[in-house]
Amino acid sequence: MLKLLKEACGVFGAQDFKRDSVFPYIYWGLRSQNHRGHQSHGFITFDREFNLHRELGLVPKIEREDLQNWLTRLPGHVGIGSIRYTTSGGTDEESLIKGIQPFLAETDNAKIAMAFNGNIVNNSQLKREIRVEFPDFTYACDAELLCRKLLLGLEESRSLASSVTACMRDVEGAFSVAGITQRGELFAFRDPCGIRPLCCGYSEDKNICAVSSETVGLDIGGLEFDFEVEPGELVVASENGFKREQLVKCESRALCGFEFAYFARPDSRIGDRYVYEIREDFGRNLGKEYTEITEDADIIISIPQTSNDAAYGLHEETGIRWERASRRHRYVTERAFILLPRERHSTIDKKINILDRRLHGKNIAVVEDSIVRGDTTKTIVQKLRRKGAKRVDLFITFPRIIGPCFYGIDMATYGELIGSKHNAQEIAEIIDADTVNYQSLEGLVRATGLTRDKLCLGCITSEYPTPLAQKMANKMKERFEGGHKERGRIYELASEQTIS
Ligand code: SF4
Incomplete structure (x- = not known):
């Protein structure tokens, strides 16, 4: 099929421990993955403070004469980026603008930036929970929900690991995330079923740690693929490489089967094989x-x-x-x-x-x-x-x-x-x-x-890997068949x- 079906999103993040500007890696990481989302793109870098650029449309070509402007506006040795296609929130222009990622959210004590690929199934329940703590919250998209949920956890515990654990425990759905803490650390995590892809890699000298939805995001920057983030795993970049922590046990791994047929680029690797193979x-x-x-x-x-x-x-x-x-x-x-x-x-x-x-x-x-x-x-x-x-x-x-x-x-x-x-x-x-x-x-x-029990095949089998999605599907089908x-x-x- 020509690329007509609306994809989810793609994320990329990188941290350079030589403390050079990381923006070029983020830029090319997103350009190479633009097939995953065309509606908007955005970058956040960190250089003592967060710097932001978000815009509708494809990741733009940067002309030689504009390069210095971009580097000046987005300084820092750590950054994340997102390309998005709406699967949550409105599709009018105002909503699209509100929904551009990465998201930046803060409270008096905590601040976090986050780019997200996926979709939240218990969306309504989570909105209610977030509104208790943020009464002025107006929902823009699922990335914002997850970002605020993470922030609530940070407010309470001050610990990234326990906040991410709370997200993994309380949020049902697909989420592959790249983020930056207020101390300027790059982190990434993946939902306990691992529905959307997420992988990590390094530069040859190991000074740069990077996280990407697909391996092509690493390839384009000359970075070497190292591992796929495990379902339920949190990784945090450090000078010694990624620190990996399995926060939640993966009960049922369920990588989206459609990634293989349609979404992923043919030259991306999933598991041991290239998608084209x-x-x-x-x-x-x-x-x-x-x-x-x-x-x-x-x-x-x-x-x-x-x-x-x-x-x-x-x-x-x-x-x-x-x-x-x-x-x-x-x-x-x-x-x-x-x-x-x-x-x-x-x-x-x-x-x-x-x-x-x-x-x-x-x-x-x-x-x-x-x-x-x-x-x-x-x-x-x-x-x-x-x-x-x-x-x-x-x-x-x-x-x-x-x-x-x-x-x-x-x-x-x-x-x-x-x-x-x-x-x-x-x-x-x-x-x-x-x-x-x-x-x-x-x-x-x-x-x-892979084996069948390691894949999500919900849309072709009616067997969904998470319980609320299964309930919704059953109910929707019953209503649909009832006219x-x-x-x-x-x-x-x-x-x-x-x-x-
Ligand atoms: S296999 Fe189908 S239901 Fe499962 S995540 Fe992919 S597109 Fe969605």
Whole structure:
């Protein structure tokens, strides 16, 4: 799928113990991860005090003549940054501006800066708790909630470890966090299920400690990956490297399965493998699972970028030519989120160029990473038909999405998901394809190199790794199937009592 689904966010943080300016590392760490969020970006550095820059839009190009300005405005040897896409809070311009991360919050005795990737499930309960202590609190987004929760803990205990433990104990959801204490220490932690990725690395001379959502954030700065932050773990940068502390036992590890198919950059590493290697295996699996369909295919085409590696795997498995007959208009960068739903099709149409010469009269195997709403895939299929394709068979690496996500991907309702109402055959009819062939769940799990109990697969299995999310999903499904209209993100609308 072209990058149309709203991702969560990405974070990056670095501390330079030679005390040089750390801003260039933060800048490139975010630029390399801009695929994780396009709505806003922000930087906070620390140099005796916190320095802040937050803005809507992509991380900007910095021209040579502006560089000194940036370095002057964001001095310091420690810093964090965030790129964001809204999965909590409003989406009007005022709300987007309020929700730009990193967040900086303070009380009389404590101050903390924080960048967050994820989503809070017990949002309503936490808001009530925060409002008791901060009566003027107006909710901007989940990062602010978690930041204030952390601050409350610091007020009471003065200990980062016990404040983070309280967050891990009381907050349900996905949170991979990079932050700076008021003493200028870089820290990072990950929720007890480890739903969103987070990794750490160093410069070769070990003077720089860095934390990043994905390994590409380290690669771009010439930093070496060292370890993934464990679920329930807090790490704090020090001159001797990261101090690691397991604060909360991880009862059920649950890394988001969709990271492998769609979100993560192909050149990022998760576990022992690069994401592109895993995606190649997805393609091979599809070839093995659907031999009766692929034997009639003349050519394979991929939807550019996220499906290329899987298309290569399918080509290797079947020997069918992978025809690079779909190309992206490189500088058409408008994102579909800025358009009204009825305009979505025309954006896809503008972004992808399909070359007809080798497609005409052919049976085409199209490789795609996922089908969420179905509208963008339909546009591609129709485009192929217009170019003379005889058959269009779709091969989808991520199994059928049947339920919402509560952990930071903006698919919040059953109603918006074509797979929640229709099986593969019905979807094929709706989007005008001959067949829709999803990779099996077993194939996906095997290719990740993890076991099923180490992954979140909630949106494709309806089994969610945290209890309130499971309750919400069950309740939402019951209401949806009963014909009730969904009003939006249930985790923001509902209290725990109304769900139970
Ligand atoms: S529900 Fe789906 S998208 Fe959300 S974290 Fe789990 S696997 Fe990822």
